[in-house]
Amino acid sequence: DIVMTQSPDSLAVSLGERATINCKSSQSVLYSSNNKNYLNWYQQKPGQPPKLLIYWASIRESGVPDRFSGSESGTDFTLTISSLQAEDVAVYYCHQHYSAPYTFGQGTKLDIK
């Protein structure tokens, strides 16, 4: 199974500041035939289901604010919130769908400092 490891487990950032969440996969999730990383990012707020933010590692889902961005470097992936807003308090998960079982990272809890 592919293991997804997120860091940190939690972080607190001041409003308007940048938040960065990292995710590392234990093996490549790059599908060579289309050169896409099968890596998603989700946001889950308390009492709500998860919401897709980013797919293929760096493509923002429709309707997601442009302060959210995803990047990749080999098996390392990053979710960046450029200017933290109060409504961004949530748990964030990376998720690989390159091979089943489709594993999630353990989650990163983001709070306001």
Place this chain on the structure above:
Amino acid sequence: EVQLVESGGGLVQPGGSLRLSCAASGFTFSTYWMHWVRRAPGKGLVWVSRINSDGSSTTYADSVKGRFTISRDNAKNTLYLQMSSLRVEDTAVYYCARGGVKGVTGTVGRLDPWGQGTLVTVSS
């Protein structure tokens, strides 16, 4: 509006069975992969199972293989998860989620949207 509504959760004793349903609306259900994902209290998301658009192919997490069965009724726009030999560690909120559309490469596991979830509690 695309909508997924889970039902069927509840309290069940260890060793018991339960069937979850997920009613889909607002899209052509029969053309999409579908998934179940769970979140135990205080824990993170865990992928459980997936099924292809016509129900001919299914995959499971090792932790539920042989105990859970995913299925779908495309005429009723409904996804199911039959759970048997339930364990205390199966206690969780179970979400259904839509995957990608048939024939579009790289979208099988792109989970969007998700239902609100249904709580399964396994306890004596």
